[in-house]
Amino acid sequence: MSLHVDVAVTRGRFTLDVAFDVPGGGVLAVLGPNGSGKSTLLQCLAGLLVPDRGTVTLGGRTLTGVPGVQVPVHDRGIGLLAQDPLLLPHLSVAENVAFGPRSQGASRTRARAQARAWVREVDAAELAGRKPAQLSGGQAQRVAIARALAGGPRALLLDEPLSALDVDAAPAVRGLLRRVLRRTHVGESGADPDGRRCAVLVTHDPLDALALADDVVVLDAGRVVERGPAKEVLAAPRTPFTARIAGLNLVPGVAAEDGLHTSDGRFVAGVRSDDCAAGEPAVAVFAPGAVAVHPAAAPHTGSPRNVVAARVASLEPHGAVIRLRTVGDGGVAAGIAADLTPASVADLGLEPGSAVRLEVKAASVAVHAAVESPSPFPAAEP
Ligand SMILES: Nc1ncnc2c1ncn2[C@@H]1O[C@H](COP(=O)(O)OP(=O)(O)OP(=O)(O)O)[C@@H](O)[C@H]1O
Numbered sequence: 038m039s040l041h042v043d044v045a046v047t048r049g050r051f052t053l054d055v056a057f058d059v060p061g062g063g064v065l066a067v068l069g070p071n072g073s074g075k076s077t078l079l080q081c082l083a084g085l086l087v088p089d090r091g092t093v094t095l096g097g098r099t100l101t102g103v104p105g106v107q108v109p110v111h112d113r114g115i116g117l118l119a120q121d122p123l124l125l126p127h128l129s130v131a132e133n134v135a136f137g138p139r140s141q142g143a144s145r146t147r148a149r150a151q152a153r154a155w156v157r158e159v160d161a162a163e164l165a166g167r168k169p170a171q172l173s174g175g176q177a178q179r180v181a182i183a184r185a186l187a188g189g190p191r192a193l194l195l196d197e198p199l200s201a202l203d204v205d206a207a208p209a210v211r212g213l214l215r216r217v218l219r220r221t222h223v224g225e226s227g228a229d230p231d232g233r234r235c236a237v238l239v240t241h242d243p244l245d246a247l248a249l250a251d252d253v254v255v256l257d258a259g260r261v262v263e264r265g266p267a268k269e270v271l272a273a274p275r276t277p278f279t280a281r282i283a284g285l286n287l288v289p290g291v292a293a294e295d296g297l298h299t300s301d302g303r304f305v306a307g308v309r310s311d312d313c314a315a316g317e318p319a320v321a322v323f324a325p326g327a328v329a330v331h332p333a334a335a336p337h338t339g340s341p342r343n344v345v346a347a348r349v350a351s352l353e354p355h356g357a358v359i360r361l362r363t364v365g366d367g368g369v370a371a372g373i374a375a376d377l378t379p380a381s382v383a384d385l386g387l388e389p390g391s392a393v394r395l396e397v398k399a400a401s402v403a404v405h406a407a408v409e410s411p412s413p414f415p416a417a418e419p
Pocket residue numbers: 048049050051069070071072073074075076077078418
């Protein structure tokens with residue numbers, strides 16, 4: 038059941054204008070800064086908002102075709118999993134899950150059987166008799182997943198499905214989503230019998246995109262500014278937003294033979310990728326782990342090509358390392374992230390305000406073609 042989307046809609050001063058396809062069985066992650074149009078897009082797909090122009094087709098069926106065709110929300114064969122589980126409080130877990138099949142006309146017996154299968158599928162069999170108020174956040178979201186799928190949707194929309202969960206609960210629910218999204222046929226459990234369900238996942242978390250999605254589109258100010266396989270887009274981001282969420286450093290400029298010229302007149306030495314010609318808009322990308330940090334007064338050792346003076350803005354735990362961020366003179370040295378071990382932070386005597394020298398080897402800097410005109414984030418309204 039492939040999903041084909043080509044829509045435009047204007048809301049006030051904001052215009053969303055996007056086109057993409059999701060193949061049957063595929064999962065597309067939609068990333069983008071606040072206000073970039075992710076919710077607007079999901080509303081168009083779900084049938085809650087009629088676009089001004091364009092089409093949405095699912096498995097060859099036109100759900101939206103402007104002008105003229107607008108299949109109502111309940112008849113689109115699309116399931117929605119939101120941030121909040123939105124379970125009906127007066128119904129038990131099993132009744133909540135049976136609600137979808139029942140409202141689609143399944144007999145009570147059949148709806149119950151489907152609900153049982155899905156409640157088992159999400160490892161919630163022992164919770165079947167409980168009311169939503171008796172569930173933890175993670176348990177409730179498991180039940181919401183079962184409910185979204187029990188109606189047998191041909192496509193599933195996931196709107197930040199893990200963002201309301203605490204850090205302990207999120208990994209298990211992410212693993213469950215991975216399992217159910219990867220299933221091609223769900224047979225008795227009720228989903229798409231003749232093809233493979235596709236999914237669109239809105240998320241702020243690159244880990245979700247990498248763990249759950251095949252492809253990624255990045256929206257900015259209502260337009261797709263990046264698209265491609267999730268790993269490739271996140272490993273070689275072209276916009277400041279994608280770089281920030283992917284945790285990478287990104288310096289925009291113009292590509293040179295062996296690096297990049299920044300708008301403030303600096304040169305960043307790096308390895309130019311094949312997709313990028315000298316003289317074209319480009320970005321230099323490097324990982325926080327590739328940045329060596331020295332106290333400003335420490336003697337130089339070796340001969341790294343990229344050396345810049347900066348000041349420590351913050352030091353925050355980031356997994357097993359400490360992530361240092363810099364303040365600079367507003368140029369390339371500002372907002373650079375560097376990862377250090379806790380021991381080296383102590384050895385170097387670093388603290389907010391410390392003057393430092395950052396060094397990055399040219400071999401650790403990749404220079405990629407940039408999108409035409411990367412806009413600064415957060416996205417500005419037109
Ligand atoms: N009902 C509305 N009327 C007018 N403008 C709207 C309406 N709903 C949303 N917008 C505007 O449309 C733009 C896109 O909003 P949208 O909620 O789709 O972004 P988003 O990417 O989902 O953001 P977030 O990550 O913050 O949820 C914003 O500029 C918003 O102010």
